Amino acid sequence: MKPLGIEGAWAHTPTVFTDNRGRFHEWFRSDRFHDAVGQGLRLAQANCSRSVRGTLRGIHYASVPPGQAKYVTCVSGAVLDVVVDIRTGSPTFGKWEAIRLDDVTHNCVYLSEGLGHAFMALEDNSTVVYLCSQEYAPQREYGIHPLDPALDIDWPEDVEVRLSGKDAAAPTLDEAERQGLLPSFEACAELRPHE
DSSP states (O other): OEEOSSTTEEEEOOOOEEETTEEEOOSOOHHHHHHHHSSOOOOOEEEEEEEOTTBEEEEEEEOTTTOOOEEEEEEESEEEEEEEEOOBTOTTTTOEEEEEEETTTOOEEEEOTTEEEEEEESSTTEEEEEEESSOOOGGGEEEOOTTOTTTOOOOOTTSOOBOOHHHHTOOOHHHHHHTTOSOBHHHHHTTSOOO
16 A cells, blocks of 8 residues: 555555456455554445446545545446545645546555545446445535535546535535534544554
8 A cells, every 4th residue: 555645545556366267356455454554444334336427426524533434446447536635734635636446457545534535437337345434424424515616626527427416515625614514634633543
């Protein structure tokens, strides 16, 4: 696993073994995850999402504490996965990083608690699976509008965007900050082991 430019986010490209029967790869190993991240991933929920081309899900996050860390991969098709730093007081607040997840490279992304997450399906029937550190709890789930002009996320221009009503009605990052809905960098740091 390699750290991304946003503190608390990592990417992993597993080794894929191919032979005349097909292919095999380990997309998650707790020992290697712990060595890279410095802590384990508490598994509380596993999600599977299948989307048509252009579906844009997110930017989603959970209130901190407890937050919700995610370990994400794409098992069929392809998505553009985006990590957004929405933590007030963070040196990279408002910055984002995008990684293509697909069924060829089998790239994975880990987002620690307090980071925003979104992805856009680049192909029909793109299937994303993710491990979550906390169960879904509607009363502590939030969103930022994924097309917020201030964030200026570089979504593919040749894809017609499909948003849920909830995501289309989500506030901008600035509006969410003014409403006090964003986690702080300090609160998120307290959730991780101190070195």
